Amino acid sequence: MNSISIEGTPKTPTVKFDDQSSTLVIRGRSIPENSIDFYKPLIDWLESYAGNSEPALILNMELEYFNTSSSKCILDVFKKMEGIAKKGKEVSVKWYYEEDDEDMLEAGEDYDAIIDIDFEMIKVEEV
Template identity: 35%
Template sequence: MDSLRIAATSCSPLIDFDPATGILRIEGESYPENSFEFYAPVFAWLEEFLRQPAGRIVLSVGLSYLNTSSIKCMIDVLDMLDAAHGAGRPACVEWHYDSENDRALDMAEEFREDVSLPFEILAR
């Protein structure tokens, strides 16, 4: 399976998904014109990856801003990982946030409340 890499822009995050390590990195700001179109390759790649008998998957997030539709897309990604975790696939989230940004911490905590997989919130 090939890696998935989408370069960051001023309004969309870096997506870096390496099947060898099982790490999906999403970093930057996320307010693309059409979030669902932007995240479609991520959903497709993740679905295919989760069908493989591979090891653990780590979602490493470092998003400083998400618009409403990006939040919905992130919920969809988290739901996919949560379902995989519930089915026995090792999966976890490492959510990195700016310690100066209380809203970012609140958002991470809200996401953590919605899933059962291990979810670590890390200040930077």
């Protein structure tokens, strides 16, 4: 199975897939000026994941910040997850937020309301 690994920068998150646990992690800051360029490889990867033989995909969203330019792309990531779920795979999203960051919690709830996948909200001390 093709893996994906993108190192984080001050403006873009770390993206890593662990095939042992079928877990995709998106961690850090997502404030690129052109988010479409950044998210394209990830969207393509998710597209190809839909057709593979893996039984499941867990997405851990561990974002510290994201800008509105990223928010549409993040929605596209979740839409691809919906597509993967429709292929019969077990799909889940874990949305991490820092305990005093109600904005990040609300952001997760916004996506949860739009997307047809159950989100698990996970409160942590530090993302």
